[in-house]
Amino acid sequence: MGPTVVVCGVLAGLSLLGPSEPSFDPWAWLVWGREIAHGSLDIASGPSWKPLPVVFTTLFAPLSAVDDSIPRALWMVVARTGGLVAVVLSFKLAARLAGGGRARRAIAGVVAAVALVTTPDWTRYLFHGSEAPLTIALLLWAVDRHLDDRPDWALVLGGTACLARPELFPFLALYGSFLWARSPRSRVLVAAVPATVVAAWVIPPWLSTGDPLSAEATARSEPSWSLSLSPTPWRAALDVAQDQSWLVLELAACAAVALALAGRSGGVRLPRPAHPAVVVTLGAYAATMVALFMGMTEAGFSGNPRYVFPAAAAISLVGAVGVALAVEVAWQLGARAKWAHGRPRVAGALVAGAAATVLAAAGAPDLSGQLDAARAEARDSVERSRLHAQLDRAVDAVGASYVTRFGPATVNRSFQTHLAWELSLHLEDVHGTAGQGIVFRAPEEPVAGVVRIYRRARRRMTIATVGSWTVSARPPNARHVYTWPVARFNLRSAAKRVAAGGSPSGT
Numbered sequence: 001m002g003p004t005v006v007v008c009g010v011l012a013g014l015s016l017l018g019p020s021e022p023s024f025d026p027w028a029w030l031v032w033g034r035e036i037a038h039g040s041l042d043i044a045s046g047p048s049w050k051p052l053p054v055v056f057t058t059l060f061a062p063l064s065a066v067d068d069s070i071p072r073a074l075w076m077v078v079a080r081t082g083g084l085v086a087v088v089l090s091f092k093l094a095a096r097l098a099g100g101g102r103a104r105r106a107i108a109g110v111v112a113a114v115a116l117v118t119t120p121d122w123t124r125y126l127f128h129g130s131e132a133p134l135t136i137a138l139l140l141w142a143v144d145r146h147l148d149d150r151p152d153w154a155l156v157l158g159g160t161a162c163l164a165r166p167e168l169f170p171f172l173a174l175y176g177s178f179l180w181a182r183s184p185r186s187r188v189l190v191a192a193v194p195a196t197v198v199a200a201w202v203i204p205p206w207l208s209t210g211d212p213l214s215a216e217a218t219a220r221s222e223p224s225w226s227l228s229l230s231p232t233p234w235r236a237a238l239d240v241a242q243d244q245s246w247l248v249l250e251l252a253a254c255a256a257v258a259l260a261l262a263g264r265s266g267g268v269r270l271p272r273p274a275h276p277a278v279v280v281t282l283g284a285y286a287a288t289m290v291a292l293f294m295g296m297t298e299a300g301f302s303g304n305p306r307y308v309f310p311a312a313a314a315i316s317l318v319g320a321v322g323v324a325l326a327v328e329v330a331w332q333l334g335a336r337a338k339w340a341h342g343r344p345r346v347a348g349a350l351v352a353g354a355a356a357t358v359l360a361a362a363g364a365p366d367l368s369g370q371l372d373a374a375r376a377e378a379r380d381s382v383e384r385s386r387l388h389a390q391l392d393r394a395v396d397a398v399g400a401s402y403v404t405r406f407g408p409a410t411v412n413r414s415f416q417t418h419l420a421w422e423l424s425l426h427l428e429d430v431h432g433t434a435g436q437g438i439v440f441r442a443p444e445e446p447v448a449g450v451v452r453i454y455r456r457a458r459r460r461m462t463i464a465t466v467g468s469w470t471v472s473a474r475p476p477n478a479r480h481v482y483t484w485p486v487a488r489f490n491l492r493s494a495a496k497r498v499a500a501g502g503s504p505s506g507t
Helices: 002-015 024-038 051-065 070-098 102-117 122-127 132-147 151-162 166-182 184-209 214-219 233-243 247-262 276-298 305-336 344-398 400-406 413-422 427-431 491-499
Strands: 409-411 438-441 461-466 469-473
Touching: 002 070, 024 051, 024 070, 024 413, 051 070, 051 132, 051 184, 070 102, 070 122, 070 132, 070 305, 102 305, 122 132, 122 344, 132 151, 132 276, 132 305, 151 166, 151 184, 166 184, 166 276, 233 276, 233 305, 247 276, 247 305, 247 344, 276 305, 305 344, 344 400, 344 413, 344 438, 344 461, 344 469, 409 413, 409 427, 413 427
Parallel strands: 409 438
Antiparallel strands: 438 469, 461 469
8 A cells, every 4th residue: 555655645746736725624624733733722613623634734733834835735635645545445445345357346446436536525525635535545444454354454544534533433343342352462452542532532622622522512513504404304414425426336235235145046156246244344334324424414413425425435335346246247147148159258248238338327317417516516616726825815915913913804704714824813713703803805605605794884994905805994993883683792782882982892
């Protein structure tokens, strides 16, 4: 795997020549990494806590003293390297699980890699430095190490993946139980890995907020787009899970599991996966993850596609094995057909080709839809990266020191973590503002999100305009227009304070 990781790392580094801006969550991880390096972690605002990416951003944070762009560039390289490694491992594992001849292994590998890359949200995750592709790489690597009879390494890699996705922890516990019974010499490791995972999720939030489960509370905050707010959350979650895969791959995955369990039928030797137990386990894992995703959404979690992404990757892997085995079954049927006329190879190839054509035609609508979704995600990602780059220039144009002296800075919702990084502030110092100071506003709200201003000034001074961004501030002692309803602001109390000769905010 060493050469593979190096090559993928080089390609990830070269990808920085194109648009390479982190999105909301990665900017938060960069801020938290810097805060840990400075001994002042504050995770009261922003996304839910994730230990794995913050480990990297903490290591990268001191390099800000050289250049402020180095930490984010290094994180983007790590995240994209993980995504590229995941594609390579998807090909390798599908071929390895399918077994058989070169044709069977090649079909399985190609289908698995294509299915993973065309997963609708893969483009956005890879583009903006999400932890999801890196998590998939770690999980696939863990399976690969298990097949190499290195369960200790598989446990460590699985535990590392749990540092990004806590819902994977039950599966880590099951594998740890298996390893505990199988290998007594590994029991220290079996105890240490889950304990480390739990500590990494619990201790930093506890020290920062006083609540060891603050990450869970943030994940259940139910933003406006949360699937848990739909009339039937579990059904909405199932639809999202279905959107992450192809129906033909799901059916093929069921076929692969069935062939792994059967082997013989009516005296005919059916092709089986090279590792039947692993295929069955991965199929059960995918089904359980989808059920868990539905249950979590019903319980109030947001239903973010990242939660079910590991299940989609497993379905792609097992489904690719199923496609390869189905083509092999067709070849056997053709070779044994009465009309073969003594040419079983030719007849088998014809029937196998026909089966492959049917499967391709069945998967074409899903593939076409996912490619359209990927293109739309790519366009949005390019636009989002353009806005992030312009926000950098807008802060430079005004001056970070001027912004912090003038007062609290407000920005579109999707760019709050980025602005906190640029101004060297805690996330709450940007997230909790309401437009009293300087406002950075971009009009592209579907991509940038809304700007939260709870007290609207009659007039604002434009300080700078950079690309799509307008930087403005209310003049000193400007009168305000108060609107109702207003979040975090009581109109009646404000009116009483003004009548008593005080300020509307009571300060």
